[in-house]
Amino acid sequence: MRDFSHDHRWLSINTATVRKQRGQDWPLPQILDACAQRGIRAISPWRDQVAAAGLDTIARQVQALGLELSGYCRGGMFTYTDAASKQAMRDDNRRALDEACTLNAACLVLVVGALPGALSGSPAHRDLAGARAQVTEGIAALLDDARERGLPLAIEPLHPMYAADRACINTLEQALDVCDALDPNNTGALGVAVDAYHVWWDPKLHQQIARAGRARLLALHVCDWLVPTTDLLNDRGMMGDGVIDLKALRASVEAQGYAGYSEVEIFSAANWWQRDGGEVLDTCIERHRRCV
Amino acid sequence: MRDFSHDHRWLSINTATVRKQRGQDWPLPQILDACAQRGIRAISPWRDQVAAAGLDTIARQVQALGLELSGYCRGGMFTYTDAASKQAMRDDNRRALDEACTLNAACLVLVVGALPGALSGSPAHRDLAGARAQVTEGIAALLDDARERGLPLAIEPLHPMYAADRACINTLEQALDVCDALDPNNTGALGVAVDAYHVWWDPKLHQQIARAGRARLLALHVCDWLVPTTDLLNDRGMMGDGVIDLKALRASVEAQGYAGYSEVEIFSAANWWQRDGGEVLDTCIERHRRCV
Numbered sequence: 001m002r003d004f005s006h007d008h009r010w011l012s013i014n015t016a017t018v019r020k021q022r023g024q025d026w027p028l029p030q031i032l033d034a035c036a037q038r039g040i041r042a043i044s045p046w047r048d049q050v051a052a053a054g055l056d057t058i059a060r061q062v063q064a065l066g067l068e069l070s071g072y073c074r075g076g077m078f079t080y081t082d083a084a085s086k087q088a089m090r091d092d093n094r095r096a097l098d099e100a101c102t103l104n105a106a107c108l109v110l111v112v113g114a115l116p117g118a119l120s121g122s123p124a125h126r127d128l129a130g131a132r133a134q135v136t137e138g139i140a141a142l143l144d145d146a147r148e149r150g151l152p153l154a155i156e157p158l159h160p161m162y163a164a165d166r167a168c169i170n171t172l173e174q175a176l177d178v179c180d181a182l183d184p185n186n187t188g189a190l191g192v193a194v195d196a197y198h199v200w201w202d203p204k205l206h207q208q209i210a211r212a213g214r215a216r217l218l219a220l221h222v223c224d225w226l227v228p229t230t231d232l233l234n235d236r237g238m239m240g241d242g243v244i245d246l247k248a249l250r251a252s253v254e255a256q257g258y259a260g261y262s263e264v265e266i267f268s269a270a271n272w273w274q275r276d277g278g279e280v281l282d283t284c285i286e287r288h289r290r291c292v
Numbered sequence: 293m294r295d296f297s298h299d300h301r302w303l304s305i306n307t308a309t310v311r312k313q314r315g316q317d318w319p320l321p322q323i324l325d326a327c328a329q330r331g332i333r334a335i336s337p338w339r340d341q342v343a344a345a346g347l348d349t350i351a352r353q354v355q356a357l358g359l360e361l362s363g364y365c366r367g368g369m370f371t372y373t374d375a376a377s378k379q380a381m382r383d384d385n386r387r388a389l390d391e392a393c394t395l396n397a398a399c400l401v402l403v404v405g406a407l408p409g410a411l412s413g414s415p416a417h418r419d420l421a422g423a424r425a426q427v428t429e430g431i432a433a434l435l436d437d438a439r440e441r442g443l444p445l446a447i448e449p450l451h452p453m454y455a456a457d458r459a460c461i462n463t464l465e466q467a468l469d470v471c472d473a474l475d476p477n478n479t480g481a482l483g484v485a486v487d488a489y490h491v492w493w494d495p496k497l498h499q500q501i502a503r504a505g506r507a508r509l510l511a512l513h514v515c516d517w518l519v520p521t522t523d524l525l526n527d528r529g530m531m532g533d534g535v536i537d538l539k540a541l542r543a544s545v546e547a548q549g550y551a552g553y554s555e556v557e558i559f560s561a562a563n564w565w566q567r568d569g570g571e572v573l574d575t576c577i578e579r580h581r582r583c584v
Contacts, residue, residue, distance in 0.1 A: 115535055118519045126537040132495065161453045163493035164519050164535045174495045201455035203424065203466045227410045227456050232521060243407055243456045245418040 001251045002259070004289055011288045012042035012070035014221065014265035015049055018277040026277045028053045029061055036065040038281055042261045044071040044109070044219075047096060059102050069105035070261040071154060071193065071219045072096070076167070077113035078138025079131045081124050085116075093142050100151050106260065107154040107218045108146070109193050110139065111167050118165035131168045139190070140182050147189050154218040155179065156193040159201075161232055172199055172208035179216055186215050194253060195221035195265065197236055200244040206252045214257035222246055222292050223266045234269035238283060240291035250292060262292050293543045294551070296581055303580045304334035304362035306513065306557035307341055310569040318569050320345045321353055328357040330573055334553045336363040336511075339388060342395070351394050361397035362553040363446060363485065363511045364388070368459070369405035370430025371423045373416050377408075385434050392443050398552065399446040399510045400438070401485050402431065403459050410457035423460045431482070432474050439481050446510040447471065448485040451493075453524055464491055464500035471508055478507050486545060487513035487557065489528055492536040498544050506549035514538055514584050515558045526561035530575060532583035542584060554584050 004010060015031050028049040035043055043062075050058050062069070075096040080086040100108045112135045115123040139153065146153045155175040158167035169175050175192045183190040192212060199205055209217070224242030229235050239246055250262065264284045266272055272280050296302060307323050320341040327335055335354075342350050354361065367388040372378040392400045404427045407415040431445065438445045447467040450459035461467050467484045475482040484504055491497055501509070516534030521527050531538055542554065556576045558564055564572050 115519075118535060121519055123519055123535050126535050128493070128535075128537070159453070160451060160493040161521070161524075164517055168493075170493055170495065201420070201452040201460075201462055203462065225456055227407075227413055227415055229453070229524060232453075232524060243410065243415050243418050243420075245420070 001254050004262075004292055006289070008039065008285045008288050009041060010261050011040055011285060012044055012261035012263040013040055013281065013284060014044040014073065014263050016046055016073070017264055017266045017272070017284070018280050019046070019049060020273055021277045021280070022274055028058060031277065032058075032061055032065060032067060034278055034281055036067065038285060040281065040285070041066070042068040042070045042263070044069060044073055044263050044265070045103075046073045047099065050099065050103070055099055055102055062103060069103050070263045071107050071109045072100040072103060072105035074109045074111050075142065075153070076110040078135045079113040079116045079168075080134065081116045089138065090141060093138070094145055097142070097145055097149055097151055101149050105151070107152040107191070107193070109219065110153055110155050111158065112139070112155065112169050114163060114165050114168040123164065128163065128168055135168060136178055136181065139178060143182055143190055152188060152218055153190050154193040155191070156195055157198055159198040171202055171204070172212065173204055176208060176212055176216065188215050191216035191218040193219035193221060194249075196244050196246055196249055197221070197223050197225060200225060200249065205249075209252045209256060212256065217253050217256055217258045219263060220250065220253055220258065220260065221263045221265045223264065231269065234267045236266045236268055238266060238272065239264070239287040246292050262288065264288065293546050296584055298581070300331065300577045300580050301333060302553050303332055303577060304336055304553035304555040305332055305573065305576060306336040306365065306555050308338055308365070309556055309558045309564070309576070310572050311338070311341060312565055313569045313572070314566055320350060323569065324350075324353055324357060324359060326570055326573055328359065330577060332573065332577070333358070334360040334362045334555070336361060336365055336401070336555050336557070337395075338365045339391065342391065347391055347394055354395060361395050362555045363399050363401045364392040364395060364397035366401045366403050367434065367445070368402040370427045371405040371408045372426065373408045381430065382433060385430070386437055389434070389437055389441055389443055393441050397443070399444040399483070399485070401511065402445055402447050403450065404431070404447065404461045406455060406457050406460040415456065420455065420460055427460060428470055428473065431470060435474055435482055444480060444510055445482050446485040447482070448487055449490055451490040463494055463496070464504065465496055468500060468504055468508065480507050483508035483510040485511035485513060486541075488536050488538060488541055489513070489515050489517060492517060492541065497541075501544045501548060504548065509545050509548055509550045511555060512542065512545055512550065512552065513555045513557045515556065523561065526559045528558045528560055530558060530564065531556070531579040538584050554580065556580065
């Protein structure tokens with residue numbers, strides 16, 4: 001396993017971690033400058049943050065600062081209720097791919113969606129198996145576009161508590177089943193993003209990481225699971241503050257040959273989003289060295 | 293599949309559903325009377341409710357009212373940090389078994405525990421695999437006592453969001469792996485409690501119900517998953533108010549020959565626990581007929 005204790009060469013910051021500090025948006029250009037000033041070499045930005053600053057502006061800044069993108073957040077939300085919403089979803093996913101290419105991202109992260117309408121509190125139906133079939137179909141279609149562009153797709157299994165409203169791919173095993181079905185030759189065009197928060201509980205975690213192997217392991221996201229957790233979405237912990245054995249997780253993916261970034265992604269409405277952004281980044285660096 | 297639409301012969305009430313209404317404890321003897329008055333034929337009480345009224349008092353009342361126990365809540369919490377806490381856990385589980393026998397319960401439900409201390413906010417370690425090993429060892433020891441008494445143990449896999457603090461058995465597959473290891477001859481002494489809330493999201497749900505088969509399916513619990521869910525513990529929904537396909541779940545367990553109760557277990561601090569207990573029971577009856 002790589003030694004992270006002396007530097008933060010392999011730290012990436014998912015920019016949702018510092019997107020809104022003390023109620024104020026922290027604009028993406030300022031986040032990128034603050035990362036570069038601290039020797040942080042990689043980021044993973046969200047589409048709305050990029051759009052707010054302008055894609056070309058961010059692309060130039062990323063290049064000027066010598067930053068890499070460990071991923072781009074995000075494509076997906078593949079489920080639909082009619083032909084019009086299906087078409088809009090496909091078009092939007094193609095745009096996400098194009099943006100990821102412009103920014104030279106390592107992969108497009110896919111949060112695959114779940115029961116249509118559930119995220120706004122009005123689920124159109126209870127057919128989870130049907131939603132899963134739409135997701136597989138949507139990934140298959142996007143994979144053609146991704147192959148053309150040479151931009152890998154990373155399916156991110158989300159914690160089962162998001163199965164209704166955010167993503168109906170909920171285990172690494174399930175994600176890898178989709179990968180095997182759609183990319184049986186393991187070409188590198190399709191893989192998974194392993195986010196500690198979503199998968200740490202899984203009794204088959206290490207077995208499925210071994211199954212994934214190097215070619216399917218496209219991203220590693222870290223944060224921590226707090227006890228108690230007081231909110232289903234925005235109460236993630238800083239690495240070291242919770243119960244996830246992050247070193248064991250990293251050892252497991254690195255044993256398969258993973259040599260990329262560990263990307264910090266923390267949604268924390270009551271704690272980290274209430275602090276100065278620079279303090280959060282400094283803490284990420286210190287915890288990345290000590291706890292990841 | 294059995295027709296539930298015309299009566300509620302196979303409805304059981306988990307008494308946590310109405311334990312505290314509008315801030316006032318509803319004593320178990322009154323809950324039992326209210327159930328019997330409505331033609332509800334089965335209950336599943338919690339140990340602390342029984343203890344508050346007295347075990348013998350409840351045993352006599354259950355018999356007088358002709359009630360059955362679809363289960364007894366609960367044994368488990370098998371993880372420990374030292375010899376003294378291990379011994380205390382084993383003694384307490386034996387007492388739970390004896391109480392279940394006195395009440396003639398169909399099974400003792402096991403919520404197996406997770407990282408020691410996590411439930412009070414101070415996890416002793418991050419070794420989830422170690423906790424799982426202690427759980428298997430604890431079930432093995434209790435199984436000897438259960439066999440002597442002829443009282444089946446039902447492992448209840450809990451939703452992965454409880455993996456840190458309540459139960460580190462989080463899927464039906466994992467629970468059945470433990471059953472197969474400890475009871476390879478499928479004697480009926482060890483099985484699972486399938487609670488819709490905990491397992492509905494699982495892509496392997498129906499496959500694993502088929503694997504369980506009749507002998508391992510000891511209990512079926514129902515409620516619903518709300519969107520949004522605002523609390524990790526106490527925001528369960530009444531059947532029909534959420535996204536779980538309860539009829540499909542019941543069809544799946546009944547296809548294996550399950551012919552027991554469907555037990556309503558709803559923890560709902562902001563909604564159902566704020567209503568009159570009788571209204572809650574009446575609603576359970578109506579929803580059991582229409583939605584389960």
